[in-house]
Amino acid sequence: MAGLKILIAGAGGQLGWELQRTAPAEVDVLAADKRQLNLLQPDQVCELIHREQPDWIINAAAYTAVDKAEDEADIAYAINRDGARLLATCAAELGAQMLHISTDFVFNGQKGTPYLVDDQPGPLGVYGASKQAGDEVVETALGGRCAIIRTAWVYSAHGNNFVKTMLRLMTERDQLGIVADQIGSPTWANGLARASWRAVQLNLSGMHHWTDMGVASWYDFAVAIQEEALAIGVLRKPCVISPLRTADYPTPAARPAYSVLDKTPTLQALGLQAVHWRQALREMLAEL
Numbered sequence: 001m002a003g004l005k006i007l008i009a010g011a012g013g014q015l016g017w018e019l020q021r022t023a024p025a026e027v028d029v030l031a032a033d034k035r036q037l038n039l040l041q042p043d044q045v046c047e048l049i050h051r052e053q054p055d056w057i058i059n060a061a062a063y064t065a066v067d068k069a070e071d072e073a074d075i076a077y078a079i080n081r082d083g084a085r086l087l088a089t090c091a092a093e094l095g096a097q098m099l100h101i102s103t104d105f106v107f108n109g110q111k112g113t114p115y116l117v118d119d120q121p122g123p124l125g126v127y128g129a130s131k132q133a134g135d136e137v138v139e140t141a142l143g144g145r146c147a148i149i150r151t152a153w154v155y156s157a158h159g160n161n162f163v164k165t166m167l168r169l170m171t172e173r174d175q176l177g178i179v180a181d182q183i184g185s186p187t188w189a190n191g192l193a194r195a196s197w198r199a200v201q202l203n204l205s206g207m208h209h210w211t212d213m214g215v216a217s218w219y220d221f222a223v224a225i226q227e228e229a230l231a232i233g234v235l236r237k238p239c240v241i242s243p244l245r246t247a248d249y250p251t252p253a254a255r256p257a258y259s260v261l262d263k264t265p266t267l268q269a270l271g272l273q274a275v276h277w278r279q280a281l282r283e284m285l286a287e288l
């Protein structure tokens, strides 16, 4: 990896931030947040990429507001599909490679066993559909010169996410109801960032899945957040957490009931072991 120049798009997000602090010492990182690289401003993006001539582009930028996307489909597609295509086209022009990040929300959640990389997507909402469209255009533009990693339920000490929302609500309230019939794999962005760097190091290509190990419902995840946070003093008082059905907590966007991703080939290809999500949660809470 020595001497490789890597452009991180979306450097201000959860993954973008973790990519910066886990970057191998020998790579030349150009971390671009939305001010420096705005996927809605193609001229700015192309100018930056042609000026900097990166060897790899890691696309950690995305429109990630799942519910809002239902009312802002044009913006979600402009960023998640057209923005991804713009990066991939610029990369192709330079002969650069690209690592693109995608989501479990490309699946409809009906399968009931972990999704394989080549299972048929069937997104339930605009966000998932726009991400799936992004995956397709990146593959079309770059073929074997890109890797796509689908991930799920991402959190980090930086940015907005379920863990930080729970800590706030558990501080403010005495009771909470949390959905217990959606199952997935909570994923610390730090581990995803480390896997991403390994993917670059190994010239990974094709479709891959990465999450932390194990599965949980949002309710299980919330209970674990409370237990771990109380244990280290991040929370000072308990709050009663009750399981809810999805039907009791309607949201603008439908979410997959089961979105566990099979990681077996990716773990083999990367030569990595993911940690169990609860261990990763403990490490993230210790940072707060």
Ligand SMILES: NC(=O)c1ccc[n+]([C@@H]2O[C@H](COP(=O)([O-])OP(=O)(O)OC[C@H]3O[C@@H](n4cnc5c(N)ncnc54)[C@H](OP(=O)(O)O)[C@@H]3O)[C@@H](O)[C@H]2O)c1
Pocket (backbone or CB within 6 Å): 009, 010, 011, 012, 013, 014, 015, 016, 033, 034, 037, 038, 039, 040, 059, 060, 061, 062, 063, 064, 079, 101, 102, 103, 104, 105, 131, 150, 151, 152, 153, 154, 155, 159, 160
């Ligand atoms: N978060 C999850 O639970 C989750 C789950 C599965 C997959 N993923 C995928 O993982 C990747 C990283 O997600 P994340 O959790 O790090 O998301 P995030 O924290 O929301 O970060 C996304 C970043 O993209 C930036 N962005 C938005 N519009 C942009 C634009 N027009 N041009 C350039 N940058 C723009 C955002 O900036 P602003 O905040 O300033 O708008 C933000 O810094 C994404 O591809 C996402 O789809 C995330």
